[in-house]
Amino acid sequence: MNFDIAYVSDNSIEETLRYKINNKTKPIGALGTLEEVALRIGKIQNSERPVLSNPTILVFAGDHGIAKKGIVNPYPQEVTAQMVYNFLNGGAAINVFCKQNNINLKIIDAGVNHDFGEIPELINAKIAFGTKNYESEPAMNARQYNAAIKKGADIVYQTHKEGCNIIGFGEMGIGNTSSASLLMSYYTKIPLQECVGAGTGLDSEAIKLKQKILSKAYDKYTLSTDTDALMYYGGFEIAMINGAILKAAELKMTIIIDGFIVTAALLAAHCTHPQVLDYCIFAHTSGEQGHQKMLDYLKKEPLINLGMRLGEGTGAAVAFPLIASAVAFLNNMASFETAGVSGSE
Numbered sequence: 001m002n003f004d005i006a007y008v009s010d011n012s013i014e015e016t017l018r019y020k021i022n023n024k025t026k027p028i029g030a031l032g033t034l035e036e037v038a039l040r041i042g043k044i045q046n047s048e049r050p051v052l053s054n055p056t057i058l059v060f061a062g063d064h065g066i067a068k069k070g071i072v073n074p075y076p077q078e079v080t081a082q083m084v085y086n087f088l089n090g091g092a093a094i095n096v097f098c099k100q101n102n103i104n105l106k107i108i109d110a111g112v113n114h115d116f117g118e119i120p121e122l123i124n125a126k127i128a129f130g131t132k133n134y135e136s137e138p139a140m141n142a143r144q145y146n147a148a149i150k151k152g153a154d155i156v157y158q159t160h161k162e163g164c165n166i167i168g169f170g171e172m173g174i175g176n177t178s179s180a181s182l183l184m185s186y187y188t189k190i191p192l193q194e195c196v197g198a199g200t201g202l203d204s205e206a207i208k209l210k211q212k213i214l215s216k217a218y219d220k221y222t223l224s225t226d227t228d229a230l231m232y233y234g235g236f237e238i239a240m241i242n243g244a245i246l247k248a249a250e251l252k253m254t255i256i257i258d259g260f261i262v263t264a265a266l267l268a269a270h271c272t273h274p275q276v277l278d279y280c281i282f283a284h285t286s287g288e289q290g291h292q293k294m295l296d297y298l299k300k301e302p303l304i305n306l307g308m309r310l311g312e313g314t315g316a317a318v319a320f321p322l323i324a325s326a327v328a329f330l331n332n333m334a335s336f337e338t339a340g341v342s343g344s345e
């Protein structure tokens with residue numbers, strides 16, 4: 001699938017926005033990172049009065065072949081489906097934070113190993129009942145990979161049509177920190193050992209075993225193109241987020257990047273389309289140890305660092321009010337001229 005993504009770095013609105021920000025009734029730079037966020041969103045929207053409309057978080061759920069064994073993951077695979085029901089019943093952390101911050105929430109079955117039947121609130125984008133175990137064969141085939149990218153893109157297209165211009169992505173998938181570590185190592189060239197961490201709570205001995213198992217899987221394949229990594233190491237939810245990020249950038253939406261797994265999907269998108277970074281705001285630094293290194297690789301600093309490592313898009317949901325504050329000061333604060341306040345000499 002092709003994505004036509006423009007860079008936003010050099011558009012003409014930048015000077016107007018900088019002037020506007022510097023003339024608010026505050027010392028120059030005194031709103032710190034909020035000023036950078038306001039500038040970024042103004043540039044993305046090519047407007048000196050940007051608006052945040054229908055903020056939405058899409059949570060993609062998928063299962064992983066490797067997780068069936070329960071060695072790289074402390075929680076059993078069944079938790080993925082159980083958490084999907086929890087999302088649908090409004091009981092998960094992401095439900096609570098989205099409700100608190102007036103963010104729309106959509107839950108997508110990207111490939112959970114469970115038959116949900118027909119549930120109107122659940123978007124059925126199931127590629128298969130979980131990926132294959134990449135210890136013995138690629139996580140997905142080319143047809144599944146292409147279908148996942150397209151589904152992610154289609155859901156973002158539909159969400160944009162509904163009036164959304166700021167979007168965050170979340171995921172749920174027992175075992176997906178393993179996929180994310182493999183992808184991280186592939187795209188950043190950081191040694192795999194440094195990319196593998198505790199996930200949902202492995203102790204140090206178990207992390208060593210996870211590193212050993214993943215090293216073997218990593219060395220098993222010789223990848224020929226940069227998109228192969230997603231196909232070989234999965235999962236469906238990560239590939240779908242990849243397509244979703246690329247479509248959101250094509251549609252000039254502001255993209256809120258969550259934690260370790262979503263950033264792994266972004267690394268893949270960034271490899272083929274480096275322009276995507278112009279549309280991204282990094283919400284938080286995950287407690288998963290590899291995340292800081294991913295951020296260093298991308299040279300990005302997130303808004304908050306609360307030691308969260310939950311996934312589901314919770315970092316994006318919690319950081320959203322800060323983004324809203326950035327847009328609010330840009331649109332609603334008085335300038336030195338209108339307030340009759342003296343500027344610096």
Ligand SMILES: O=C(O)c1ccc[n+]([C@@H]2O[C@H](COP(=O)([O-])O)[C@@H](O)[C@H]2O)c1
Nearest residue numbers: 173175176177199200259260286310311
């Ligand atoms: O977003 C993160 O940074 C993050 C870090 C660690 C774990 N998670 C979540 O935990 C699950 C994967 O953990 P694991 O140990 O099963 O690989 C998956 O559902 C993720 O949403 C998420």
Ligand SMILES: Cc1cc2nc[nH]c2cc1C
Nearest residue numbers: 075079172200310311312
């Ligand atoms: C309970 C639970 C909730 C989650 N939410 C995202 N990943 C998760 C993993 C577990 C184990």
